[in-house]
Amino acid sequence: MNLPPLVRDWGPRALAVLVFLSAAYLIFVLTNLPVATRVEAASSWKAMRGEALTVGLAPETLGPERPVLSLNGPPGKDVSVWFDQARFGEETRRDLAALGFADTAAQSPAGWVSHAGGSGRAAVGVSLDPVGPRPALTLTPTGHGAVAEVVLRARDARMILRLEASLDPAAPEPELFGPNRAWEVRMSGAGGFPVEVVVPPGAYAVLRLPEASVGAADFRMGEVTAPDRPALLRAATLDVQVADEGKRLEACGAARGAIAWTTTDVPDAGCRPTLRVVDLKLARDGVAVEVNGLGFVAEDGEAAVLPLQKITDNPLISMVLGGAYAGLAAWAGRLLMRKRAQPQAAPDNSVVS
Structure with a gap:
């Protein structure tokens, strides 16, 4: 040629x-391509005050009867939950109507308090009812003084809370409040009655208990699937975000040996529910989870690569x-x-x- x-x-x-x-x-x-690695090898998955811990979940793993977070409160100690916007579940509305509170169907602020005393314990269960493709639960620690506190907020899901107190004659009766305490119910009898509260996406619930009694509280993530297995929550994504700075720590669930071929960052889509959240710890200065499993992981913007x-x-x-x-x-x-x-x-x- x-x-x-x-x-x-x-x-x-x-x-x-x-x-x-x-x-x-x-x-x-x-x-420079991210590769799947053990997420427990990363720094502690703890959000300090001023940070937020977000657990991304697969819609197929969720449902109103499947808890993502449970608390069995410390014996004889205060536990309270406050809502900025919420409505009561159908059964709770019927119970309130029987007590003469007929106008409780509207969405409004509310509060529930289990007072200290005796050996009674409060129980709080949180589940998510997905309404979008990427449901997630965000936990933001806001503790102060002698109070351990966390703000719960759901994305792409309704948050359903079930509140119950095992009463003790030596303890004051738990209370349920309406907006601005326009009405108030004192729950008496053996266990009072359970309260169901539905929180819309984006609204929040504040869980509060004394810092000194946090060690006696029993937190669980997810549900028990077999007698010989601990409770665990299968998550697709996990991140710790700093206000005004972005993600300090993040993970996207992946299979063993997976490589993110299309990006040098941790992917934010296509994550698999391979991250196992098995424990939660709440303190005045932050909230932490124990997690294991495989996924793409990045710390301070640096992804784990081969x-x-x-x-x-x-x-x-x-x-x-x-x-x-x-x-x-x-x-x-x-x-x-x-x-x-x-x-x-x-x-x-x-x-x-």
Whole structure:
């Protein structure tokens, strides 16, 4: 094939540059793409005051009867829950109507308090009823003084809380309040009656108990699936976000050996419910979860990637890669440095007389 001189001269050079840059980019990609790793190897999954811990959940794992968070309160100690916008469940509205409180169907602020005294315990159960594709529960610690406090808020889901107190004759009766204490119910009898509260997406519930008694409280994430297994919550994503700064720590559930081929950041979609949240701890200064499982993980914006050292630890692989890259560099160098072809002189057709 008779190619133009420009193509003959610069075509091989362009090919050499392209191949060399492609090889360099391949190495960059291989050492910068997130890979699935053990999420428990990351820093402590704890949100301090001023931060928020968000647990992203798969819609198919949720339902009104499937708890994502449960609290069995400390014996004889205060537990209170406050809502900025909520409505009571149907059964609770019937119970309130029987007590003469007929107008309780509207969405409004409310509160529930189980007072200290005796050996009675309060129980709080939280479940999510998904209404969107990416339901999540956010826990924001807001404790102060001698109070441990966490704000619960749901995304793409209604939050359903079930509140109950096992009463003790020595304890004051638990109370249920309407907006601005427009009405008040004191619950008496063996266990009073359970209260169901539905909180719309984006609205919040505040769970509060004394800091000194937090150690005697029993928190659980998720539900027990078998007698020989602990309660656990299967999550698709997990992150700790700092106000006005973004995510300090994040994880996206993934299968063993998975690589995020399309991004150098932790993906925010397509995450699998492979993260197992097995415990929750609440204190005045923050809220923490114990988590294990596999996923893409990033700390302070740095994703966990396949380290180059892990690739080159094998002497044979290291020698092969080094030789291949050296050979490629030499080949590219020869093509770039070869002399430009000189144009052939035109034949002299002049006639000598």
